[in-house]
Amino acid sequence: MILEVAEILVQPGEEEEFEAAYRVAVTHLLGSAGCHSARLTRGVENPSRFVLFVEWESVQAHTEGFRNSPAFTRWREGIGRFLVGTPRVEHFVPAGE
Template sequence: MILEIAHFQIVPGNNKAFEAAFATAQALLASSPGYLDHELQRCIEDASGYRLLVHWNTVEDRVHGFRGSPRFTQWRALLQPFFAAAPTALHFERVTTNADVR
């Protein structure tokens, strides 16, 4: 399992419209092969900053199963109007968990 963390900076003052568009776009994400779950978070200190955390089975599921699919094109069309800058994303693999402390 991998974790994708995407950084979105939206045009200030568009939070409600962006979040409404994301509510529609998330169904496209969730229907992708290898998708496990996701969470969208808004920054407290910078209300225009968002982080999207998505768990995938593999990086290939994200790159080929979603990014290379028509679903991504639709997803991007819904959200692109709100981006103040190009989104960035990185992928992480788990090293340890709180279960390792017990």
């Protein structure tokens, strides 16, 4: 299992609209092959900063499968207008197991 961690910066003042758009757009993410779960969190000190956690079967399921699919296009169409820059994305594996 791979954990994708994406830091998302949203236009100040549009946080609630982003969250509403995310609730719709996340269906495209969750319906993708290899995607097991997704959870969005919002910053306390900086409420325009969100962190998205997505569990994938593999890095390739995310970077090749999802990103090269129509679902990714619909995902970005749903949330893209709210973003400040490109989200910072990293992948992680369980440690100490």
